[in-house]
Amino acid sequence: MMAEAIDKAVQVEKLxxxxxxxxxxxxxxRRTNVVFGEGNPLSPLVIVGEGPGENEDxxxxxxxxxxxxxxxECLRECGMLRKHVYITNVVRCRAADPDETGRMKNRPPTSQESATCINLWLEPTLAVIQPLVILCLGAPSANAIIHKGFKMMQERGTFFPTKYGRYAIAGLHPAYILRQQGEAFDSARASLVADIETARKKVIEAKKEPPATLF
Ligand code: SF4
Incomplete structure (x- = not known):
């Protein structure tokens, strides 16, 4: 068991x-750094966002x-720290273009960019980690991991089977939450805490299920 754990960590580091x-x-x-991921590669819970922004780059x-x-903060409210989960993104380089003033402005990665990074890096990483639960943050992550055309408002908080892990669920992206104000902010923030807690509980349930072959 110990050797298997070390092997997983080594394989993720090699990737x-x-x-x-x-x-x-x-x-x-236009990238400064490849943002591969961080946290615990042995964790049964993986969080997948869209891609790096300016600070991440x-x-x-x-x-x-x-x-x-x-x-x-939201992880802590559910009794977890970064070291208890593995955090990564759909793409590993910042998607941004210069605006009319020359300032770099984030944009969503294209479907081609996302597909390339998923095939080369996200899928192999998840194949090593074999998460029980993947929490997708934001619609682009849910589109990539759960299904195309994911409707965040209707499908948020529901578990889906996925080839990348036993279950996947989606919640609001923290950057989206930060753009809300007043009650809308409070409600969006509470929904992220609730989705993290739901994912955490699903990990506990899934650990009791018989092992499944994922890949
Ligand atoms: S596939 Fe594209 S986004 Fe992913 S690491 Fe390579 S260059 Fe960066």
Missing amino acids: CQKAQPCIACDLHL KTGRPFVGRAGVLLD
Whole structure:
């Protein structure tokens, strides 16, 4: 068991090192750092966001800055820290283009960019980790992991089977929550805490189920 755990961690680290020079899609052209993921690769709970923003690109770490602080707070309210989960994204390089003033502005990754990064890096990482539950943050992550055309407002909080892990569920992205104000902010934040807690409880349930072959 111990050897298996060490092997998983080593394999994820090897994938991370291998991804550093990746130039498989055009997102490499403007990146500072490849943001591969962080946390515990042995965790049964994996959180998948959309992709790095400005702070993540600068630091090489996922979910830093205000969105990361909010995610950490919500995890803590469910009794967890980053070291208890593995956190990654659909794409590993920042998707951004210069605006008319030359300032880099985030944009959603294209379907081609997402598909390339999923095939090369996300899928192999999840194949090593074999999570029991994946929590997708934001519709682009849910579209990639759960199904295309995911409707966040209607389908949020529901578990779906997925080839990437035994169950997947989607919740609001912390960056979206930060754009809300007043009661809308409070309600969106509470929904993220609720979805993290639902995912945590599902891990406990899933651990009691017979093992499934995922890949
Ligand atoms: S986004 Fe992914 S596939 Fe594209 S260059 Fe970066 S690591 Fe490679």
